[in-house]
Amino acid sequence: xxxxxxxxxxxxxxxxxxxxxxxxxxxxxxxxxxxxxxxxxxxxxxxxxxxxxxxxxxxxxxxxxxxxxxxxxxxxxxxxxxxxxxxxxxxxxxxxxxxxxxxxxxxxxxxxxxxxxxxxxxxxxxxxxxxxxxxxxxxxxxxxxxxxxxxxxxxxxxxxxxxxxxxxxxxxxxxxxxxxxxxxxxxxxxxxxxxxxxxxxxxxxxxxxxxxxxxxxxxxxxxxxxxxxxxxxxxxxxxxxxxxxxxxxxxxxxxxxxxxxxxxxxxxxxxxxxxxxxxxxxxxxxxxxxxxxxxxxxxxxxxxxxxxxxxxxxxxxxxxxxxxxxxxxxxxxxxxxxx
Amino acid sequence: xxxxxxxxxxxxxxxxxxxxxxxxxxxxxxxxxxxxxxxxxxxxxxxxxxxxxxxxxxxxxxxxxxxxxxxxxxxxxxxxxxxxxxxxxxxxxxxxxxxxxxxxxxxxxxxxxxxxxxxxxxxxxxxxxxxxxxxxxxxxxxxxxxxxxxxxxxxxxxxxxxxxxxxxxxxxxxxxxxxxxxxxxxxxxxxxxxxxxxxxxxxxxxxxxxxxxxxxxxxxxxxxxxxxxxxxxxxxxxxxxxxxxxxxxxxxxxxxxxxxxx
Amino acid sequence: xxxxxxxxxxxxxxxxxxxxxxxxxxxxxxxxxxxxxxxxxxxxxxxxxxxxxxxxxxxxxxxxxxxxxxxxxxxxxxxxxxxxxxxxxxxxxxxxxxxxxxxxxxxxxxxxxxxxxxxxxxxxxxxxxxxxxxxxxxxxxxxxxxxxxxxxxxxxxxxxxxxxxxxxxxxxxxxxxxxxxxxxxxxxxxxxxxxxxxxxxxxxxxxxxxxxxxxxxxxxxxxxxxxxxxxxxxxxxxxxxxxxxxxxxxxxxxxxxxxxxxxxxxxxxxxxxxxxxxxxxxxxxxxxxxxxxxxxxxxxxxxxxxxxxxxxxxxxxxxxxxxxxxxxxxxxxxxxxxxxxxxxxxxxxxxxxxxxxxxxxxxxxxxxxxxxxxxxxxxxxxxx
Numbered sequence: 001x002x003x004x005x006x007x008x009x010x011x012x013x014x015x016x017x018x019x020x021x022x023x024x025x026x027x028x029x030x031x032x033x034x035x036x037x038x039x040x041x042x043x044x045x046x047x048x049x050x051x052x053x054x055x056x057x058x059x060x061x062x063x064x065x066x067x068x069x070x071x072x073x074x075x076x077x078x079x080x081x082x083x084x085x086x087x088x089x090x091x092x093x094x095x096x097x098x099x100x101x102x103x104x105x106x107x108x109x110x111x112x113x114x115x116x117x118x119x120x121x122x123x124x125x126x127x128x129x130x131x132x133x134x135x136x137x138x139x140x141x142x143x144x145x146x147x148x149x150x151x152x153x154x155x156x157x158x159x160x161x162x163x164x165x166x167x168x169x170x171x172x173x174x175x176x177x178x179x180x181x182x183x184x185x186x187x188x189x190x191x192x193x194x195x196x197x198x199x200x201x202x203x204x205x206x207x208x209x210x211x212x213x214x215x216x217x218x219x220x221x222x223x224x225x226x227x228x229x230x231x232x233x234x235x236x237x238x239x240x241x242x243x244x245x246x247x248x249x250x251x252x253x254x255x256x257x258x259x260x261x262x263x264x265x266x267x268x269x270x271x272x273x274x275x276x277x278x279x280x281x282x283x284x285x286x287x288x289x290x291x292x293x294x295x296x297x298x299x300x301x302x303x304x305x306x307x308x309x310x311x312x313x314x315x316x317x318x319x320x321x322x323x324x325x326x327x328x329x330x331x332x333x334x335x336x337x338x339x
Numbered sequence: 340x341x342x343x344x345x346x347x348x349x350x351x352x353x354x355x356x357x358x359x360x361x362x363x364x365x366x367x368x369x370x371x372x373x374x375x376x377x378x379x380x381x382x383x384x385x386x387x388x389x390x391x392x393x394x395x396x397x398x399x400x401x402x403x404x405x406x407x408x409x410x411x412x413x414x415x416x417x418x419x420x421x422x423x424x425x426x427x428x429x430x431x432x433x434x435x436x437x438x439x440x441x442x443x444x445x446x447x448x449x450x451x452x453x454x455x456x457x458x459x460x461x462x463x464x465x466x467x468x469x470x471x472x473x474x475x476x477x478x479x480x481x482x483x484x485x486x487x488x489x490x491x492x493x494x495x496x497x498x499x500x501x502x503x504x505x506x507x508x509x510x511x512x513x514x515x516x517x518x519x520x521x522x523x524x525x526x527x528x529x530x531x532x533x534x535x536x537x538x539x540x541x542x543x544x545x546x547x548x549x550x551x552x553x554x555x556x557x558x559x560x561x562x563x564x565x566x567x568x569x570x571x572x573x574x575x576x577x578x579x580x581x582x583x584x585x586x587x588x589x590x591x592x593x594x595x596x597x598x599x600x601x
Numbered sequence: 602x603x604x605x606x607x608x609x610x611x612x613x614x615x616x617x618x619x620x621x622x623x624x625x626x627x628x629x630x631x632x633x634x635x636x637x638x639x640x641x642x643x644x645x646x647x648x649x650x651x652x653x654x655x656x657x658x659x660x661x662x663x664x665x666x667x668x669x670x671x672x673x674x675x676x677x678x679x680x681x682x683x684x685x686x687x688x689x690x691x692x693x694x695x696x697x698x699x700x701x702x703x704x705x706x707x708x709x710x711x712x713x714x715x716x717x718x719x720x721x722x723x724x725x726x727x728x729x730x731x732x733x734x735x736x737x738x739x740x741x742x743x744x745x746x747x748x749x750x751x752x753x754x755x756x757x758x759x760x761x762x763x764x765x766x767x768x769x770x771x772x773x774x775x776x777x778x779x780x781x782x783x784x785x786x787x788x789x790x791x792x793x794x795x796x797x798x799x800x801x802x803x804x805x806x807x808x809x810x811x812x813x814x815x816x817x818x819x820x821x822x823x824x825x826x827x828x829x830x831x832x833x834x835x836x837x838x839x840x841x842x843x844x845x846x847x848x849x850x851x852x853x854x855x856x857x858x859x860x861x862x863x864x865x866x867x868x869x870x871x872x873x874x875x876x877x878x879x880x881x882x883x884x885x886x887x888x889x890x891x892x893x894x895x896x897x898x899x900x901x902x903x904x905x906x907x908x909x910x911x912x913x914x915x916x917x918x919x920x921x922x923x924x925x926x927x928x929x930x931x932x933x934x935x936x937x938x939x940x941x942x943x944x945x946x947x948x949x950x951x952x953x954x955x956x957x958x959x960x961x962x963x964x965x966x967x968x969x970x971x972x973x974x975x976x977x978x979x980x981x982x983x984x985x
Contacts, residue, residue, distance in 0.1 A: 036766040036906065065911070163959055203959070208773070208900040209907040213675055217953045220668050234904060237776060241901040245674075245792070245829065247812040262775050269777050421871055436869035438862040440931045445855050450871025452852035464851045493639065509870075 026295040027057040028288060029079035031072055031089040033116075035062035038260060039280050040090065042338035043114065046281030047088065050288040058288070059084070069093040076100045079109065086110035086291030088128075088284065094167065095119040110294040112301070114283045116168060117309060126290065126301040127309035128283045132171035132257070133178075135276035136229075138316040138325065139255035140179020142274045143227055145322040146253065151180065154227045157218040158201045159211060159239055160190055161231045169231055172257050176229045199225055204235040211238020219246065230256045233263025233275060240271045259317060261337040267317055268330045274318035277328075280338055283312045349412060351376045351548055352397065352428070352517050357406035359392050366392040367403060368572035374517060379539065379549045381559040381580070384569030385592050391521075393569065394552060398430040398519055399423030411516065427516035433525060435506040439495035444468070444475040446494055447509045478512040479504070482541055500531030504538060511542045518542065519550045524558055536562055556585040568592055638980050642933050645976055646924045646940035649969070653944055657951035667827065668950060673834045676920075676946035677895055678703070680837045682913050683920035683938040684844055685888035688881050690921055691848075692861040693930025694743060694750030696882075698735070698757040699889050700913015704905060705765040706732045706893030711774045711903030714783045721783035729890045735761060736886015737879065744878035762910050769905035776901030789833035790898030798826045833895040837939075840888065845935045857881060861930030919966060920945055923973045932977070944969065 030047045032040035044060050051058035059082070061075035069092050077100070079087050086109055091097045094116060101111050101123055113124040121127055144151045158176075161169030173190040177183075182195045191201040200218040204210035211230060218225055219242065228243075230236040236256040243249045256263060259277025266272045290301040304311040316325060317333035328336075354372035358365075366389045374380050384390040395401035397408060399417030408415050410426055417423040420430065437446045448471050454460035455467040472490045479490075482504070494502055503523055510518045520539065524532040532555075539562055543549055553559050559566060560580045568575045568591045575591055576598040590596035638644055657665045682699045689696040706728040713724035735757065742753040779786050798813065801822065816823055848854035856877045859867035868874045892913075897903055909916075924941030926933030945966060952962050 036771045038771055041771065202953075205908050207906050207908060208902050208904045209678075209896070209909060212900050216671055216675060217950065220671060220950060220954055221956075234773065234902075234906070237773075237902055238900055241776060241790075241899070244901075245790070250811075262773050265775060266777075271777070420869060424871060430869075432869055434866065434869075436863075436866040438859040438866055438870075438931065440862045441855065441858055445859075446870070449855065449859055449867065452855065454852070463846075464853070466850055466852060466855075468850070496639075 025057055026055075026292060027059065027082060027084045028291045029075065029082075029084050029087045029089075030058060030060045030284065030287075031075045031079075031087060032060070032062045033066045033068075033090050033092045034064065035060070037066075038338065039115075039258075043090070043280040043284045046284035047288050050285035054288065054292045056288060056292055063092055067092050069096045072097055073100045076104050080104055080107045084109060085295040086112065088112050088114050088287040088291070089124075090115045091118055098123045110291055110300070112287045112290060113309075114287055115280065119167075121308050126303065128287050128290075128301075128312055129309050130278035130283075130314050131307070131311050132168050133175035134311075135257045135278060135314045136172040136175020136177075137179035138175075138276050138314065138327075139229070139257065139274055140176040140181075141325050142179075142316060142318060142322060142327070143176075143229075143253060143255050144180045145325060146273065146320065147227070150226075154180075154197050155222055155225045156180075156182075156198050156227045156229065157215065157225045157239075158190065158198060159204050159214045159218075159228060159230045159235050160201055161203060161206050163203050165189060165191075172231060173229070176255070204231060204238065206232050207234045208238035208241070211235035212242045213238075215239035215242035216245075219243075219248075223248075226252050228252055228254045230254060232256060232258045233260055233266060233272065236263070236272050236275075237266060240266075259315075259333060259337055261334065264317055264330060264333040264337045267319065267333065273320065274316055274327070275333075277315045277317050277333055277336060279312050279314075279336065286310070286312060348375055350374055350409075351411055352550075353409040354393070354397060355407045355409070357393065357396050357403045357408070359389075359396060359401060359403045365572050367396065367406075369406070370569075370573040372397070372567065372574060374548055374550055375565075376548055377543065377546060378564040379543050379551055379562050381563035381566040382550060382552045382569060383554070383556070383559060383566060383588060383592055388569045388592070389572040390552060390569040392572075394430075394519055394521065394550070397423070397550075398428055400430075424515075428519065429510035429513070429515040429517070430519040431503075431506045431510050431521065431523065433522045435502055437494050437502060437506060440493055442491045442493055443479075443497075443505055444472045444490045446505060447471075447475045447478070447512060449509075451513065474512070475508075478508050482508055482511065482538055498531065499527050500534050503527065503531075503535050507535070507538055507542065511545070511547060515547060517548055517550065519552070521552050522554065523551070524553065524555055532558065556588060560585055560588075568598075570594065635980060635982070638976075642925045642977075642980065643937040643940060645973070646937050646944060649923075650940050650944050650947065653947045653951070657947065657955075661951065661954055665951060665954065668954070669947075670829045670834075672943065672946040672950050673837075674829065674831060674899070675950065676942045677831070677833045677837050678892055678899065678909055679913070679916045679920055679945070680939060680942040681840065681888060681892040681895055682909075682917035683924070683942045684837075684840055684935060685885040685892070686914075686917040686921045687924070687926055687933070687935050687938040688844070688857065688885050688888075689750065690861075690918075690926050690928060691857050691930060691933065692878060692881050693864075693928075694878075694881075695754065695918065695928070696739065696750065696885060697754040697914045698739065698761055699885070699892075699917050700909040700911065701758050701761040701765065702732055702735050702886060702889035703892035703896060703913060704907050704910035705735075705761050705768075706890040707896045707903055707907075708765055708769045708893075708905050710786055710893060710897065711779070712769065714786065715774055715778070721785040724783070725785065725894060728893055729887055732890025732893065733883050733887040736883040736889070739886070740879040740882025743882065744875040758914065765905050765910060771905050773905070774903040779897070779902065786894070786897045786903075787901060788898060789836060789895050790831055790901065792829055792831050793835070794825050794828055794830050798822050831898065833898045836891070836895065840891070841935055841939045848935060853877070853880065858931050861932075863931070916945075919970060923966070923969050925973055925977060927977050927981075928974075932981075941973075 030044060034040060048058055063071040072092055087104055104111050111124045113127040115129050117127045118124050147154055160173055170190055174184045174187050185192045199222045202214035202217050204214045228239050230239055233256045236254050239254060243252050253273045256272050256275045259275055263275055267275055293299050303309050316327040318327050319330050321327045350373040352374040357367045357370045359367040370393060382390050392401060396403045399420045399422050415426055453467045453471050455465045459465045476490050523535055536558060563580055566578050566580055591598050685699050686696055709731050710724045710728035713719045713727045714721050739753055739757050742748045743750050815827055856872045859872055860874050860877045864874050920941035921938045923944055924937030926937050948965055949962050
């Protein structure tokens with residue numbers, strides 16, 4: 001509520017301001033799922049830095065909790081009313097937000113989805129995101145290669161995001177299985193696999209608390225688990241605690257995705273074997289550049305070749321590289337990490 | 340009982356020129372009030388006559404705008420019902436003020452629990468349940484009240500008359516000087532009313548004076564020694580139930596008849 | 602003249618005078634059950650708990666029962682929050698801020714150590730003080746400003762959660778840093794059973810190269826070793842005992858029940874209602890801070906985005922309601938909430954181990970909630 005009020009107050013100020021500087025000020029909006037997650041905090045920093053550099057006015061909005069669609073709809077309406085040139089959005093409800101996105105595009109705004117593709121993906125003018133499937137695939141390949149022959153009878157715990165199977169969670173999960181060499185059956189769903197190496201699919205909500213409980217539940221089903229896939233690094237840290245509690249911390253390999261600074265530090269400490277690092281800062285700054293370009297001459301951004309979106313890159317961070325899989329060291333990862 | 344004999348004594352509880360206004364409504368209009376030791380004083384009056392305001396002023400629930408309250412010859416000022424209780428005025432409200440889910444013993448000692456002696460009481464603040472139960476059972480049987488076997492049963496499992504009995508026993512149990520009973524028989528059946536009236540007489544016989552507020556004329560005339568008739572915010576008269584009929588009382592109350600000059 | 606008025610009652614002489622006695626005749630077994638449950642309300646959740654454990658043991662075989670110690674570990678946070686929630690609900694209130702206070706206090710404890718460099722023991726005290734203080738704010742709003750508890754704590758929930766995110770900048774303090782620099786914060790995650798076995802074997806001169814294997818030739822030591830118990834779980838059980846003592850055997854406890862039953866009656870009977878409410882909210886805030894400490898022990902790190910901040914209130918209310926504590930106040934026992942939390946834990950783990958979809962857990966918990974309240978209503982009818 002407070003945020004909404006602040007948002008509309010900001011809108012008032014901005015409309016008043018634009019009356020004076022109508023012709024030459026380009027403005028952009030950044031709408032994130034929440035403003036508490038370090039991932040989005042970093043994204044906002046990247047956008048702000050680039051906007052300052054290019055002399056663009058940036059307004060940031062966020063929902064209060066992940067899944068808060070209404071706040072994002074209100075933010076889009078504010079942006080249209082403000083006469084912004086473009087919107088960068090990480091949608092909480094990838095399908096539910098589409099009508100509002102359409103309104104914005106009809107009003108002549110460039111809409112770029114950051115991090116999370118919309119459903120359908122072409123509902124936005126462009127999508128700047130991590131290739132989450134590739135991110136999963138990299139850690140899957142790394143895990144299989146590191147295990148070597150043991151991969152054939154590995155016991156895997158899959159610690160996923162949420163029961164509603166949001167696309168980012170499905171892509172990483174199925175990417176990991178593909179990389180590891182397991183049949184994913186339906187690649188748009190996790191949990192339907194029949195491979196006996198998968199011991200459990202548990203959800204973690206992407207935090208330490210959920211990670212610990214999920215890992216305990218998996219160990220209750222089979223205490224001999226030796227590979228743990230986690231949706232992100234906080235969940236991995238929680239899983240590690242559960243493993244430590246039963247003395248298995250040195251016998252189990254944990255892999256993860258994100259590349260946040262605490263997560264990379266966990267790779268350095270041996271908590272996590274390898275993680276796929278993504279680059280929210282880059283997503284945001286590329287997004288701002290695209291909006292500036294569009295405001296200047298109407299050019300639309302082009303997707304990466306062979307993909308339906310602009311890939312902002314992903315790198316495998318590990319201190320135990322294996323042949324044939326490109327990776328960066330922990331030091332390099334620490335320089336590039338976020339949060 | 341000889342009325343003159345009573346008059347010779349000093350009143351144990353006295354109100355002088357009590358005044359209370361609610362906005363423009365005058366609930367108490369320079370009202371006087373006297374209760375003598377060892378008597379049951381009935382207070383009757385039509386609805387809106389201000390008798391409940393009078394009782395609240397005496398029991399601390401209402402602070403009067405003017406006038407004085409005297410207890411045992413000393414001026415007292417009550418800001419809360421607790422002040423009045425500490426001074427020795429116990430009130431049994433029409434709602435009884437009992438906690439239905441708690442036991443009889445718990446209710447009797449609510450707000451004045453006994454702690455165990457020694458470390459367990461001081462350090463662990465442990466209640467002396469045994470002593471409390473024993474005391475409660477004693478008090479109830481003193482009043483010839485209860486064939487209650489289990490002092491630990493919840494009050495809500497008791498009948499209306501039994502609950503009233505617990506409330507009256509609580510008021511009488513703690514060395515009180517005055518007991519105020521607000522409509523004790525209003526919610527009861529014929530049999531239970533009878534039992535409660537016996538209980539009231541019993542308490543009086545133990546030397547505790549009682550103020551009885553009631554709408555039930557037969558009950559008032561049966562147990563009261565004197566009857567305070569309240570009308571238009573003040574005491575109209577005090578009558579002796581032995582010399583007056585209930586019709587007289589109702590006539591005074593409603594203004595249909597003026598009392599002879601007192 | 603007065604004689605005349607008594608005439609209509611004279612016939613009563615023929616009626617029994619024994620009006621105040623009890624009718625203890627002809628009780629059906631059902632009525633007797635109703636009476637027993639009325640007297641011991643935590644019996645219902647205990648029966649459900651034992652029933653659930655038996656069902657899962659029958660279903661999953663011998664592998665389920667040893668997992669009970671895991672259930673205890675998984676419910677320790679919710680269990681502690683349920684104790685705090687019970688106190689509030691006994692006063693006919695509700696506290697939506699319990700989870701948020703717990704998370705915020707864990708963040709305070711962590712930041713006091715790592716941002717301000719306080720000794721960890723002092724940081725713990727700071728966390729407890731903040732929890733108690735937040736409880737005091739709610740208590741003041743409820744008892745003095747007369748804001749309904751639902752509204753007051755709904756506000757506090759948002760305020761505390763937002764303050765938690767802002768203050769922490771949503772930064773996590775990593776488990777390893779805490780382990781190395783402030784192990785006291787994680788102390789409740791330690792397992793005394795393992796420490797005991799290591800100590801005994803140390804006395805006998807037995808050591809292991811890496812970790813102790815689960816099975817040796819010492820049966821009893823193996824059993825103790827495998828029954829995982831953390832200090833956090835012991836603390837939960839100890840607090841349940843202490844609170845149950847306070848509620849049952851002290852004047853304060855009787856006042857809590859009386860205030861929840863009927864605050865006006867309690868006030869008239871001489872209970873200081875405001876002070877009682879204030880003490881309940883402050884104690885509840887303190888217990889939430891303890892839950893914050895337990896959280897650090899359990900998840901190792903200090904994480905401001907722990908789910909407990911958002912869902913801890915509903916989880917604790919669920920445990921309390923399943924535990925047979927009446928939302929109308931004044932009825933129920935703290936053990937009910939404890940059993941309620943265990944019931945939820947047993948169903949969650951049991952159904953997971955059986956491979957059932959997680960939604961079945963919520964479905965069954967939904968039935969348990971409604972069933973518990975229906976039983977509560979039935980038990981109340983004992984007075985009629």
